[in-house]
Amino acid sequence: MEIIKQFELSKEYLESLRQAIESEDLNFIRETLDGVNVADIAALLDELSMDEAMYVMRVLDDQLSADILTEFEDATQLRILKELEIPEIAKLIELMDSDDAADILNTYSEREREEIISYFEDKVKSDQILDLLRYDEDTAGGIMAKEFIRANKNWNVVQTINEIRRQAENVNKIYSIFVVNNRQQLLGLVSLKRIVLAAEDTKIEDIYEEEVISVPTHMDQEEVAEIMRKYDLESVPVINAKKKLVGRITVDDILDVMREEAEEDMQAMTGISDTVDEYDSVIKLTKARLPWLLIGICGGLLGAGFIGFFEEGLSKVTALAFFIPLITATGGNVGIQSSSLVVQSLANKSIFDDSLGKRFLKVLLVAVLNGLILATFVFGVVVFIYHNEVAFALVVSIALFSVVLLSSFMGTITPIVLDKVGVNPALASGPFITTANDLIGLAVYFLIAISLLNI
Amino acid sequence: MEIIKQFELSKEYLESLRQAIESEDLNFIRETLDGVNVADIAALLDELSMDEAMYVMRVLDDQLSADILTEFEDATQLRILKELEIPEIAKLIELMDSDDAADILNTYSEREREEIISYFEDKVKSDQILDLLRYDEDTAGGIMAKEFIRANKNWNVVQTINEIRRQAENVNKIYSIFVVNNRQQLLGLVSLKRIVLAAEDTKIEDIYEEEVISVPTHMDQEEVAEIMRKYDLESVPVINAKKKLVGRITVDDILDVMREEAEEDMQAMTGISDTVDEYDSVIKLTKARLPWLLIGICGGLLGAGFIGFFEEGLSKVTALAFFIPLITATGGNVGIQSSSLVVQSLANKSIFDDSLGKRFLKVLLVAVLNGLILATFVFGVVVFIYHNEVAFALVVSIALFSVVLLSSFMGTITPIVLDKVGVNPALASGPFITTANDLIGLAVYFLIAISLLNI
Numbered sequence: 040m041e042i043i044k045q046f047e048l049s050k051e052y053l054e055s056l057r058q059a060i061e062s063e064d065l066n067f068i069r070e071t072l073d074g075v076n077v078a079d080i081a082a083l084l085d086e087l088s089m090d091e092a093m094y095v096m097r098v099l100d101d102q103l104s105a106d107i108l109t110e111f112e113d114a115t116q117l118r119i120l121k122e123l124e125i126p127e128i129a130k131l132i133e134l135m136d137s138d139d140a141a142d143i144l145n146t147y148s149e150r151e152r153e154e155i156i157s158y159f160e161d162k163v164k165s166d167q168i169l170d171l172l173r174y175d176e177d178t179a180g181g182i183m184a185k186e187f188i189r190a191n192k193n194w195n196v197v198q199t200i201n202e203i204r205r206q207a208e209n210v211n212k213i214y215s216i217f218v219v220n221n222r223q224q225l226l227g228l229v230s231l232k233r234i235v236l237a238a239e240d241t242k243i244e245d246i247y248e249e250e251v252i253s254v255p256t257h258m259d260q261e262e263v264a265e266i267m268r269k270y271d272l273e274s275v276p277v278i279n280a281k282k283k284l285v286g287r288i289t290v291d292d293i294l295d296v297m298r299e300e301a302e303e304d305m306q307a308m309t310g311i312s313d314t315v316d317e318y319d320s321v322i323k324l325t326k327a328r329l330p331w332l333l334i335g336i337c338g339g340l341l342g343a344g345f346i347g348f349f350e351e352g353l354s355k356v357t358a359l360a361f362f363i364p365l366i367t368a369t370g371g372n373v374g375i376q377s378s379s380l381v382v383q384s385l386a387n388k389s390i391f392d393d394s395l396g397k398r399f400l401k402v403l404l405v406a407v408l409n410g411l412i413l414a415t416f417v418f419g420v421v422v423f424i425y426h427n428e429v430a431f432a433l434v435v436s437i438a439l440f441s442v443v444l445l446s447s448f449m450g451t452i453t454p455i456v457l458d459k460v461g462v463n464p465a466l467a468s469g470p471f472i473t474t475a476n477d478l479i480g481l482a483v484y485f486l487i488a489i490s491l492l493n494i
Numbered sequence: 495m496e497i498i499k500q501f502e503l504s505k506e507y508l509e510s511l512r513q514a515i516e517s518e519d520l521n522f523i524r525e526t527l528d529g530v531n532v533a534d535i536a537a538l539l540d541e542l543s544m545d546e547a548m549y550v551m552r553v554l555d556d557q558l559s560a561d562i563l564t565e566f567e568d569a570t571q572l573r574i575l576k577e578l579e580i581p582e583i584a585k586l587i588e589l590m591d592s593d594d595a596a597d598i599l600n601t602y603s604e605r606e607r608e609e610i611i612s613y614f615e616d617k618v619k620s621d622q623i624l625d626l627l628r629y630d631e632d633t634a635g636g637i638m639a640k641e642f643i644r645a646n647k648n649w650n651v652v653q654t655i656n657e658i659r660r661q662a663e664n665v666n667k668i669y670s671i672f673v674v675n676n677r678q679q680l681l682g683l684v685s686l687k688r689i690v691l692a693a694e695d696t697k698i699e700d701i702y703e704e705e706v707i708s709v710p711t712h713m714d715q716e717e718v719a720e721i722m723r724k725y726d727l728e729s730v731p732v733i734n735a736k737k738k739l740v741g742r743i744t745v746d747d748i749l750d751v752m753r754e755e756a757e758e759d760m761q762a763m764t765g766i767s768d769t770v771d772e773y774d775s776v777i778k779l780t781k782a783r784l785p786w787l788l789i790g791i792c793g794g795l796l797g798a799g800f801i802g803f804f805e806e807g808l809s810k811v812t813a814l815a816f817f818i819p820l821i822t823a824t825g826g827n828v829g830i831q832s833s834s835l836v837v838q839s840l841a842n843k844s845i846f847d848d849s850l851g852k853r854f855l856k857v858l859l860v861a862v863l864n865g866l867i868l869a870t871f872v873f874g875v876v877v878f879i880y881h882n883e884v885a886f887a888l889v890v891s892i893a894l895f896s897v898v899l900l901s902s903f904m905g906t907i908t909p910i911v912l913d914k915v916g917v918n919p920a921l922a923s924g925p926f927i928t929t930a931n932d933l934i935g936l937a938v939y940f941l942i943a944i945s946l947l948n949i
Binding site for chain 1: 529531533598634655658659662667668685686687690691705708719722723724725726727728730745746748749750752753756757759760761763764765766770775776779780783784787788790791793794797798799800802805808809812813814815816817818819820821822823824826827828830831833834837838856859860863864867868870872875880895909924925927929932936
């Protein structure tokens with residue numbers, strides 16, 4: 040990574056920082072961290088012990104400490120907040136952007152929240168934050184910020200620039216200025232570029248764009264992300280039921296939303312039931328993994344009972360047991376492939392639904408083709424390499440073909456059903472599908488064996 | 495979705511559009527689509543037949559057609575381009591932003607590319623695009639655009655605004671102005687907000703920020719995405735080896751990169767070897783799924799051969815066969831969970847590597863805990879519900895415990911190794927891990943059975 044002023048985050052620097060903390064060399068700490076990006080400082084403090092990190096944060100100025108606290112991963116944030124007194128917490132939170140402040144306050148109980156906010160010196164800020172706390176965390180209202188520039192349509196360019204000047208300290212990034220009427224309802228927006236190029240007495244009314252995409256407070260954050268991606272927006276205004284402009288979501292928050300959602304899907308697909316990472320405790324990691332493993336185990340135990348029914352047949356044709364893993368593994372693989380394609384197409388919703396019938400026909404055709412190729416291959420190996428009887432090889436091949444068909448169907452239908460009832464369809468791609476397909480595969484295999492081998 | 499001027503993309507409108515095409519009612523088409531967002535028009539045309547869509551695009555003005563073409567999914571884009579003559583293609587591509595133009599030209603052979611570019615009327619544009627075509631598509635150079643505002647550090651604010659005015663038509667979105675020296679080397683940037691608030695005779699030199707994050711042309715696009723996410727950037731300058739400013743990447747392109755990468759990971763994890771979606775042909779879908787299924791099948795066949803070795807033991811204790819699915823499924827589930835956690839932590843790289851030893855110790859502890867709980871549970875069920883002998887239940891439980899341990903280890907080590915040798919570690923979470931774990935599980939199970947049951 041080449042960065043023009045790249046921060047030298049070497050093990051050597053980390054060592055000298057530790058020494059400076061030890062010897063309370065405040066100047067070294069302040070000077071070497073001056074001008075370093077907060078994201079880099081946060082990453083650096085993450086490498087220190089809690090006491091060392093707290094020491095550095097107290098040495099730096101409050102605004103910088105607040106910014107660093109915002110950058111930390113949730114777990115680190117919580118650990119640091121636990122070390123601080125309520126007035127200290129209030130001081131830092133008050134210096135944050137309203138959306139980050141609300142995120143942190145959401146981790147406290149209602150009583151603690153009120154106590155923290157009671158220490159705020161800025162009444163406007165506390166009102167803004169109390170407003171944000173009313174919204175569900177995963178909605179547009181929950182991720183929006185109160186910091187944005189709003190211009191009345193009757194203003195001219197100079198008045199608007201004055202408003203930008205007045206807000207310059209609060210609003211870090213200005214992409215567009217939102218235009219409202221006297222009732223604060225959103226009418227449109229005007230880009231900063233247009234403000235720069237317009238004459239001073241130009242009325243906002245005459246230069247703003249009416250075609251503006253906005254989102255309601257209650258919209259799910261994933262949908263907001265998809266709209267911003269689709270329409271290439273760097274910020275989007277949030278409006279309430281009365282069309283009043285109440286906040287703004289910027290694209291940097293959306294990048295985080297997208298990463299979160301991708302991780303959530305991946306965890307759902309791989310059977311981890313809680314959002315965890317490597318740094319969580321052994322107990323938490325174990326608890327997150329256990330539920331799905333237990334479901335798999337129960338499936339396996341059911342499967343054992345099931346095979347037990349066919350004990351007689353199995354003791355006559357022991358070779359039947361050899362191909363159990365082949366059948367169950369293929370069922371699982373085909374099921375996961377199918378559901379992953381459906382999950383993907385559910386995420387990229389087209390506006391008009393393709394007819395379900397047409398979709399299933401295609402799934403069926405792909406399954407038939409795959410099934411035929413795989414079954415033929417397995418038939419050949421079982422007869423010519425493992426030297427089994429043709430009748431036996433037929434049982435394995437037909438069972439395999441049927442399992443490919445059934446698993447494709449299951450893998451396609453499960454995520455669609457989950458999506459319809461409002462459950463994350465990615466869950467279907469995980470252990471659930473695999474377990475169900477194991478059982479279906481075993482049933483098909485032994486039923487075909489019984490019918491064809493007369494055992 | 496509440497959008498202030500929401501386009502009514504109803505089935506009724508689609509019908510009336512079809513009728514207008516039929517009756518060649520150009521006014522209806524132009525008027526109803528006037529002011530509609532290009533992303534919406536593209537989605538609409540996707541619902542029409544190729545002939546109908548082509549008709550609409552030819553009716554609309556060239557700039558709008560070029561924008562619509564940019565918005566289409568790759569497959570639709572290709573189909574439409576095939577219908578056009580080279581001069582028509584050149585006209586549309588010339589009207590696109592340089593990065594979109596280069597993306598499309600990259601789908602042509604070198605000879606076709608040269609022919610298309612020979613029709614360009616704007617020499618600057620063709621030079622820009624030829625420059626972009628030199629870079630690998632998945633790198634910063636491959637996704638950057640040539641449209642950006644650059645100011646010499648010796649300019650004042652008025653000169654800079656004049657440059658913005660001069661470029662206003664070419665550069666749609668201006669976030670920051672990049673500051674360069676006389677040799678066009680990147681020195682820093684100045685935000686548009688600062689330009690708005692500064693006095694006219696202020697020198698750029700006096701207001702620009704030197705701490706600017708830039709990326710080199712050869713950086714992988716995924717890394718660029720991670721940098722923009724981490725540092726909350728809406729645009730990032732791209733520099734060449736001589737530190738010369740050569741392009742800019744905006745965050746809207748990064749949102750697309752992130753979606754692509756997430757889809758790629760999901761497909762890798764679920765064993766789909768080619769980037770496909772539901773709309774691809776049956777043959778293409780089959781081909782994308784077959785390789786991994788075949789690997790799974792080969793694993794299953796090997797497993798069959800493997801169990802065959804233990805035929806004698808199996809015919810003595812048929813019940814051993816009952817628990818094969820339990821063992822293989824648990825191995826698969828544990829392996830996928832472990833690898834998914836590692837893949838996630840590889841994606842969110844911390845700056846200093848956690849020591850491998852510490853990481854494995856934790857994995858081991860979680861595995862031991864999960865393994866003990868699961869094995870105890872299974873022991874209970876096998877003895878008290880299935881009424882098997884204690885010795886037999888011990889075999890199943892010990893095998894299960896060992897499989898949980900081994901699969902955790904395999905699931906942790908495989909993605910790390912793949913990442914080290916430069917392969918996408920998400921591949922490890924898919925059928926590869928599952929197949930390997932099936933075989934390991936079988937081996938452990940039968941070896942323990944032989945040792946403990948004396949068969």
